[in-house]
Amino acid sequence: MKASLAILIVCVFAGLAAAGPQKEYTNKFDNVNVDEVLSNRRILSNYIKCLxxxxxxxxxxxxxxxxxxxxLQSDCSKCTDxxxxxxxxxxxxxxxxxxGDWKKLLDKYDSKGVYRSKYEKH
Structure with a gap:
């Protein structure tokens, strides 16, 4: 359930390539060290600014x-594990x-609150 908006954040760090008619988004960037990205404020900030x-x-x-x-619409059905x-x-x-940035991302990509309730409970 929480995967729909979660793809937003994974993509920030993993940079998913085009899905096209594939059944899953590419796993090309699945080996990105998310912990390193989260600990590097400059990189994290640049991706958030882009989004x-x-x-x-x-x-x-x-x-x-x-x-x-x-x-978001597909509830992350094309995401890899x-x-x-x-x-x-x-x-x-x-x-x-x-x-603050989390709220800005939610406001931009879920301005009507359709997906937000899935994440506020966690």
Missing amino acids: LETGACTPEGRELKRLLPDA VQRRNSNKVINYLRANNA
Whole structure:
């Protein structure tokens, strides 16, 4: 259930490539060390700025913005197991350590609160 918005956060760090007609998003970036990204404020901030359209995007960041609506609508049905696990880790980190950016991401990508209730209970 919490995987739908979680893809947002995984993509921030993993930079998912285009899903196209595939059954799953690419696992090309599943080996990214999420702990290293979370501990590097500069990298984390750059990805968040990309998603919020307040900073430049890497090619992966642009793909993320393109794929995010599909991931939200499909309840992350194309996510790999690694992406789901990493998503949970990132969501928990942002909620506990970076609540301001977490709220901004929710406001941008879930302005109507459709997915938000799934995450507020955790």
